[in-house]
Amino acid sequence: MKEIFAGAGGASPAPAALAAKVRTLAPSMTRSMQRVAEAVAGDPAGCAALTVTGLAELTGTSEATVVRTARLLGYPGYRDLRLALAGLAAQQQSGRAPSVTADIAVDDPIADVVAKLAYDEQQTLADTAAGLDTAQLGAAVTALAAARRIDIYGIGASSLVGQDLAQKLLRIGLIAHAHGDPHLAITNAVQLRAKDVAIAITHSGSTGDVIEPLRVAFEHGATTIAITGRPDGPVSQYADHILTTSTARESELRPAAMSSRTSQLLVVDCLFVGVAQRTYESAAPALSASYEALAHRHSPRSTGR
Structure with a gap:
């Protein structure tokens, strides 16, 4: 069986692959690790500015949980995750990594449904390509x-x-x-x-x-x-x-x-x-x-x- 996570001897994921990693692995994480993953995916710029202690306090978890989450996402340690977060934040600010759109609502006009589905399909394809070994x-x-x-x-x-x-x-x-x-x-x-x-x-x-x-x-x-x-x-x-x-x-x-x-x-x-x-x-x-x-x-x- 292949090694599943990049952190176990492989290269760290590129910033563009970080969001894909979070979306893919979050459902299988513990609830405390999910809080860390959701925080870094939701605000990469803010989390990149935090120390491991600061991110633990923000998410109501422990420093050990933050480090374990970083490793599960494919990074040797929290420092490497912070660098990836900074890179992802820079991409979002440049418009090359747009933020996730809202879910489809029951009363959405059909034009909004088309736009949201198209965005999600594009994001799914980009995430899959970025994370594919x-x-x-x-x-x-x-x-x-x-x-x-x-x-x-x-x-x-x-x-x-x-x-x-x-x-x-x-x-x-x-x-x-x-x-x-x-x-x-x-x-x-x-x-x-x-x-x-x-x-x-x-x-x-x-x-x-x-x-x-x-x-x-x-x-x-x-x-x-x-x-x-x-x-x-x-x-x-x-x-x-x-x-x-x-x-x-x-x-x-x-x-x-x-x-x-x-x-x-x-x-x-x-x-x-x-x-x-x-x-x-x-x-x-x-x-x-x-x-x-x-x-x-x-x-x-x-x-x-």
Whole structure:
């Protein structure tokens, strides 16, 4: 299983990735750590000016909690977090990192709904790109490009994302199947071996119907990949590679499935393009053949008109 947090031997996240880290990891933090995370995300300039003691007093926590929060967010210590906060504050002041907009209200005009959703989608994509571990992405692409067979597991909205990835891989000549039925997923996972790849898509990181087939695939020797918004969730136990997604704030009119789907599709597109690059000599002709077949099917002659 990969190392989850950048602070454990990796480089500290860039300022642009700090807000994404907070949004991604806050739900899995203790309440006291959440207060620290919410404070630094809400007022990076103000918190950057505080000592560790000052931030502890502001959030009603302890200095140890502040330091633990900094490390969980990927920084070796509080000093490094303060530097990132100062950088994030500078970006916001320059207009390159706008503050988060308000939630959608029941009485919002449709034009405001469009604007708010568009902003949140853009922010989710930016957060996911900033927090995506490109080394893990590259390793996942390598495994997929050489795979004998690829199984993809997802339930609900994640199932739709899995289907999208499967049909993309099929169009470049790879053998890929998406499974939304947990029983079929496990039945197929039993058949996987080394050289095969299994992908689990679960925003929560704890969807049992997705984790179980991934576990089976892992134990049968397949390379396993998790696309998840909770890199510390149970799914990580059976993942050789973890690709972390971000999500906008959940609200009554904006469930997590909406924004998680957006970030998952970005990761799926990154995987597909990476695999297509690695297998270009075979992928390009396969894509051309599929385009030609589809064009022929929809031409007037093929429909008898």
